[in-house]
Amino acid sequence: MHRSDQHPDRGHGREATDVAFTSLLEDSAEELYEQAPCGYLSTLMDGTIAKINTTLLEWLGLSRHQVVGRMRFADLLTVGGKLYHETHFAPLLQMNGEVSGIALDIKITDGQRMPVLVTSKVKTGDDGGPLLVRTTIFDARDRRAYETELLRGRQAAEEARRQAEADRERLQEALAVLQQSLLPAELPTIPGLEAASYYHTASPELLGGDFYDLFPLDADRWAFFLGDVCGKGPQAAAVTSLTRYTLRAAVLHDPDPVTVLTTLNTVLHERYTSGDTRYCTAIFGVLHPGDEHVSVHLASGGHPSALIQRADGTAHYLPTPGGMLIGVLPQAQFTSARTRLLPGDTLLLYTDGLTEARTGPGRELYGDDALRTFTAEQSAAGPEALITALAALLAGFGDGLDDDTALLALGVPALLPQPASTT
Numbered sequence: 315m316h317r318s319d320q321h322p323d324r325g326h327g328r329e330a331t332d333v334a335f336t337s338l339l340e341d342s343a344e345e346l347y348e349q350a351p352c353g354y355l356s357t358l359m360d361g362t363i364a365k366i367n368t369t370l371l372e373w374l375g376l377s378r379h380q381v382v383g384r385m386r387f388a389d390l391l392t393v394g395g396k397l398y399h400e401t402h403f404a405p406l407l408q409m410n411g412e413v414s415g416i417a418l419d420i421k422i423t424d425g426q427r428m429p430v431l432v433t434s435k436v437k438t439g440d441d442g443g444p445l446l447v448r449t450t451i452f453d454a455r456d457r458r459a460y461e462t463e464l465l466r467g468r469q470a471a472e473e474a475r476r477q478a479e480a481d482r483e484r485l486q487e488a489l490a491v492l493q494q495s496l497l498p499a500e501l502p503t504i505p506g507l508e509a510a511s512y513y514h515t516a517s518p519e520l521l522g523g524d525f526y527d528l529f530p531l532d533a534d535r536w537a538f539f540l541g542d543v544c545g546k547g548p549q550a551a552a553v554t555s556l557t558r559y560t561l562r563a564a565v566l567h568d569p570d571p572v573t574v575l576t577t578l579n580t581v582l583h584e585r586y587t588s589g590d591t592r593y594c595t596a597i598f599g600v601l602h603p604g605d606e607h608v609s610v611h612l613a614s615g616g617h618p619s620a621l622i623q624r625a626d627g628t629a630h631y632l633p634t635p636g637g638m639l640i641g642v643l644p645q646a647q648f649t650s651a652r653t654r655l656l657p658g659d660t661l662l663l664y665t666d667g668l669t670e671a672r673t674g675p676g677r678e679l680y681g682d683d684a685l686r687t688f689t690a691e692q693s694a695a696g697p698e699a700l701i702t703a704l705a706a707l708l709a710g711f712g713d714g715l716d717d718d719t720a721l722l723a724l725g726v727p728a729l730l731p732q733p734a735s736t737t
Contacts, residue, residue: 347367348367348368348369349367349368349369350367350369351369352369352450352451352452352453353366353367353369353370353373353430353450353451353452354366354367354369354370354448354449354450354451355367355370355387355448355449355451356446356447356448356449357386357387357446357447357449358446358447359436359444359445359446359447360386361386361387361388361404361447362383362385362386363381363382363383363384363385363386363387364382364383364446365382366378366381366382370451373420373422373428373453374390374420374421374422374423375422375423375424387399387447387449388400390420390421391418391419391420391421392418392419392420392421392427394419395418395419395420398418399418403416403418403432403434407434407436407447411435411436411438411444412433412434412435412436413432413433413434414433415431415432415433416431416432416433417429417430417431417432417454418430418431418432420451428453428455429454429455429457430451430452430453430454431451431452431454431457432449432450432451432452433449433450433452434447434448434449434450435447435448435449496525496551496554496555496558497511497513497525497526497527498511498526498527498528498529501528502528502529502530502536504528504536504601504603505603506603506608506726506727507536507601507603507608507724507725507726507727508696508697508698508724508725508726508727509528509697509722509723509724509725510696510697510698510700510701510722510723511526511528511701511720511721511722511723512701512704512705512708512719512720512721513526513718513719513720513721514667514705514708514715514718514719514720515718516667516715516716516717516718516719517546523542523543523544523545523546523550523551523553523554523594523718524540524541524542524543524665524667524718524719524720525539525540525541525542525543525554525557525558525720526538526539526540526541526663526720526722527539527540527558527561527562528722528724529562531565531566531569531600534602534603535569535600535601535602536600536601536603537562537565537569537598537599537600537601538598538599538600538601538663538722538724539561539596539597539598539599540596540597540617540663540664540665540720540722541557541594541595541596541597541617541640541665542594542595542596542617542665542666542667542720543557543592543593543594544592544593544594545592546718549590549592553582553586553592553594554594556581556582556585557578557582557594557596560577560578560581560582561574561578561596561598564577564578565598565600569600571598571599571600571611571612571613571648571650572613572648572650574598574613575596575598575613575615575640575646575648576646576648578596578598578615578640578641579615579640579641579643579646579648580644582594582640582641583641583642583643583644586641591641591642592641593639593640593641593642594615594639594640594641595614595615595616595617595618595639595640595666596614596615596616596617596640597612597613597614597615597617597620597634597663598612598613599611599612599613600612601724606656606657606726606729607654607655607656607657607726608654608655608724608726609652609654610652610653610654610655610661610724611650611651611652612632612634612650612651612652613634613637613648613649613650613651614634614637614648614649614651615637615638615639615640615646615648616637616638616639616640617634617637618664618665618666618669618682619631619632619633619634620632620634620651620661620662620663621661621662621664621685621686621689622653622655622659622660622661622662623659623660623662623689623690623692623694623700623725624656624658624659624694625656625657625658625659625694625728626694627690627694628690629686629687629689629690630686631682631686632651632653632661633651634649634650634651635649636649637649655724655725655726656726657726657727657728657729658694658696658725658726658727658728658729659694659725659726660694660696660697660700660723660724660725661723661724661725662689662700662704662721662722662723663721663722663723663724664685664704664719664720664721664722665717665718665719665720665721666717667715667717667718667719667720668680668685668704668708668719668721669681669682669684669685670717671708671711671714671715671716671717672711672714672715672716673711673714677714680711688703688704688707694728695728696725696727696728697723697724697725698723700723700725701721701723704721705721
């Protein structure tokens with residue numbers, strides 16, 4: 315039994331293939347030339363068209379009589395195409411004997427233009443001299459449409475990128491202005507006291523929740539605070555604004571630091587009790603300058619302890635244990651502490667972005683001990699010098715510093731040495 319008998323479908327498929335091959339063999343070379351899916355033409359060396367196929371004539375909307383012996387290849391091109399042909403195409407063809415895949419436009423029916431890809435090759439005689447030029451022209455309308463769409467897409471993407479970058483810059487500028495509005499424009503001048511501050515922004519695209527301030531209470535006393543609101547963004551900024559306003563208002567009624575933080579706790583807890591719990595940590599204090607010293611009375615609510623750099627080259631924390639987060643519970647405990655700043659002493663307040671920075675190959679926390687050691691190693695040259703050194707330290711953390719950090723330093727100027735008596 316023959317295989318075709320065993321598999322009828324396979325037999326029919328072979329018969330169809332045989333018919334297709336037979337049809338191809340019956341095509342004449344002339345028909346293949348005339349009805350090819352691309353344009354063919356042959357020109358003399360001066361460009362005069364000697365032969366052209368039906369496909370190309372149909373594209374041009376011309377008869378063979380109008381073209382053969384009457385037109386040159388360049389006559390089929392648009393004005394720009396003619397210029398390119400004369401300055402690039404023809405010289406390259408003459409020099410190399412062949413050019414391939416050149417994008418040009420030809421003039422077709424009704425004055426329209428048609429994008430094409432042109433390949434030309436010089437035919438030479440037995441003596442090597444040029445006889446004629448054979449040219450193939452492919453319809454590139456679909457390709458041009460694709461390229462145009464691709465270019466349009468790229469331009470749209472580039473415009474979107476530029477717009478996004480411009481929007482990002484405007485957002486960063488707006489956030490920077492808003493961030494500055496949550497901080498004092500400059501610290502006031504206090505007789506017998508020096509002050510310096512610094513604010514490090516971890517991301518220009520996110521509002522931070524760190525804050526600080528220094529302002530007068532009366533002729534003899536000054537209030538200060540520094541803190542950190544949980545979270546980032548507009549909501550954190552709103553809490554920061556409310557916190558700063560509340561602290562400034564509360565101290566006018568009662569300057570006791572524990573009472574001021576208690577008032578802030580009540581305000582925050584009552585304001586954010588509907589599931590969107592918001593809280594902060596803070597140190598609030600009062601300064602009372604005296605003769606060659608400044609008395610400090612402060613209280614802390616869940617905030618890192620203040621650090622004191624003494625004139626004798628030592629540094630130690632001012633403990634405030636047990637202070638609770640502000641705004642979490644309706645009743646909160648806060649811890650107060652007192653100290654004296656003598657000439658050359660500096661009180662440093664900071665947010666935990668500093669001590670929680672990641673350092674070294676092991677990405678370990680910088681920590682309280684390292685900060686105390688660093689501060690002790692700095693010369694007791696006053697708040698400005700200490701803040702400058704700490705700003706350089708923060709910059710050295712690089713990407714290990716991923717949180718905003720606020721610094722506020724308050725100190726008593728060192729006594730100038732008295733000149734020796736000449737009597």
